[in-house]
Amino acid sequence: MKNKILIMLAMVLLLSVVATGCGGNEETINVYNWGDYIDPEVLDLFEEEYGVRVVYDTYATNEDLYVKMKQGGSSYDVVIPSDYMIERMIREDLLMEINMDNISMFEKIDDRFLNLDYDPDNSYSVPYMWGTVGIIYNTTMVDRPLTSWGDLWDEEFEGEIIMLNSQRDTLAVALKKLGYSMNTRDIGELEEARDELISQKPIVYAYLGDEVKDVIVGGEAAIAVVWSGDAMAMMDENPDLEYVIPSEGTNLWFDAMVIPANAQNPEAAEQFIDFMTRPEIAAMNADYIGYSSPVPEAVEMLDEEIQNSPVAYPSEEMLENTEVFKDPQDIISEYDRIWTEITSAQ
Amino acid sequence: MKLNRIGYPYLIWLGIFILIPLLLVTYFAFTTGDSQNFSTFSFSIENFEKFISPIYLGVLYRSVKLAFISTLICLVLGYPIALIISKEKPKIRNIMVLMLVIPMWMNFLLRTYAWLTLLGKNGILTKVLSFIGLEGVSLLYNDTAVLLGMVYNFLPFMVLPIFSVLTKMDNNLVEAAEDLGANRAEVFWKVIFPLSLPGVITGITMVFIPAVSTFVISGLLGGNKSTLIGNLIEQQFRYTGDWHFGSTMSIILMVFILASMALTSKFDKEKEGGGGGLW
């Protein structure tokens, strides 16, 4: 009896090793993306069309991705970091130039998403999604329209405010409130922003990542700083919500597809990027995840309601006052220190 | 019996997977440079100097304080239940022990996440509280919520070792004490509790260590409003990428824990038996 159990266990062991050992000679590509940031059906379509198996995996933050790439020991073919992280990766030679001749759909991308500061010649990245950071609030719980970052310091909203649990985004809010650039390299200005955030802390409900969506949709807190795509998803679930881009200006961000320098299969990576940029695919994907696509033809395929939404597709004029993050480079440890001082303040 | 020789391969394993990695972390802790490039390392105690500042020491103090309180709560809540279970008939006893273990089979991230639903402003607990007149009490995103998360996750670690010692205890001792005229309180404090001390110490160890180093519970239930030492270490390795400072804090945390364990193990005479009888 015991022998049988042992044999069975050995079989299971063997099977599990064999099953992972043999992926066959099938061509594969390793895609590493934000969690739940793609329509899984798109991956199936790609596999069907190109006969390349997609090994898909997810991360939670830009920094997470950066550390995994830096640490070595893993190779990815396509990753999707944000603007300032792309800048940092280019500077540190972590990326491979993309041959745009192989990206036939490249011309489908709106010019205003190309040649941005983080990749001036647009030789390393192909835009994936974009958006803004703003304030979402519940109109049934807040009796006046919110318009500025300064409103987040109003004691009337004690226990109702949720800030982002992210060094850069939250410091940017305070810097903008003070009228400084969110890319400031002046430590004095950063420290002022720190004091501002510490003074706000007693009225803050929590500093959250994406749990924020559950909390706001459920009406557990009235006000939150969020990314526009998340705002779309939340407003879809709860019609009482309103999204504003504060008057002081905000962060305009881009997530773009890049190929790491140590990619094993750059050809397939280019095919994948090309595929994702194809309007009908981009539309399908944008529809699924709720973020804004940089491909105009794809946008045209979406519901009228989404197309005309000032949240997902704000007008040029609304974006006038925005800034794109730059890599803090050498002062990154200052950011770290200042953020620790904020989070550990009582 | 020549059986001790078969232990040697494990010695090699311990060397490679436990000793060497810790030496590496120690090496990182005492050097500075580009964390990703070994050739730039140079010896320095800069990281330790950095740690000796009010911010970081304050975080360590807070972590220890919260872990201590949660351990105490676990002990106060867990001892009676261990005692109750140990006095049940074997059949019921087994079922109850099983019921203590079963929750641990569900992913702990999810279980902690579920508390958000219970504690939130529209959560069941808040509604119950406001029903009995405690309106507007905020249960989530504060130290109380973090403590609750710790107690919830680690309570079984306290109950099981104590239970295990209590069931092994010789009942004749209790009877003898009773025969000699001790009342129930005396029996408990003079006989049962001292005999269960090894289990209590194991329990304290099993609760305190994960509590002092957690970063998930403080993040999820504390709303990231207050940083614990675990959060700081995670931040260094994952966001900042400064392996040196991260290693320094790891080493400090490790030394702190080993030192406090060395202190408590003085009470624990049955060390070889595997942590006083968790098993």
Place this chain on the structure above:
Amino acid sequence: MVNRNLKRLYTFLIFAFLYAPIIILIIYSFNDSKFRGDWSGFTLRWYAELFRDREVIRVLYYTFAIAITSSIISTVLGTVAAIGIHGMRGITKKSVLNLNYLPVLNPDIVTAVALMALFRMARLQFGFITLLLAHITFSVPYVVLSILPKLKQMNVHLAEAAMDLGATPMYALRKVVIPEIMPGIITGGLLAFTLSIDDFVISFFTTGHGISNLSIYIYSMARKGINPTINALSTLMFISLVALLLIINNRSEKSKKIIQERR
């Protein structure tokens, strides 16, 4: 009598405390809304989606592949090591025991970081193998610790007597020692399995692309909020586990009865 009711109430409260979040999770796996905050009706769609979601299936596969493989390897390694350690004396024994204690006493995050440093030094490709090695590393000490007490309780003369009667050491081990310490081995194996399935911190630092276990997957879903398919998955896992335990329990009781009847 009052005392007894008090005890019952207390026991009930403690178990209610332990099970409340689990019940909530199960209830919300039937919630029609994707968001935790609101209840918008009963649905089974998350269960249907679960079986179509290939990422979840893959994550589940790795979680179990790692848990089963690592618990088997660490049980074997741990058993052999425990028997070896039991036979050691003096300073060797003491230092091995202390070394063995380190991963138990060390916070997860320190072990995780240390292993990550090791794997990087060894230039290993982060992935299944590193994850497996890490899981074995943190499981073995627990196996050793659960077997040692059983060895201590064992009658020392049994194995010696067997060998005196002509058994080879291997035979004595297999026929005398192993059966004696079987309860410890089983506890150790189950413990290793549980630790592996539930581990987040160490896995998070030691895995590579394409290989995620359940915890890592849940954690990285943070950007979009926890998807209720995960609730559905946990509910299924939980129910099958409880069912399995009930079956085992039932069986062992039946066999007990049979033995008793034979007597």
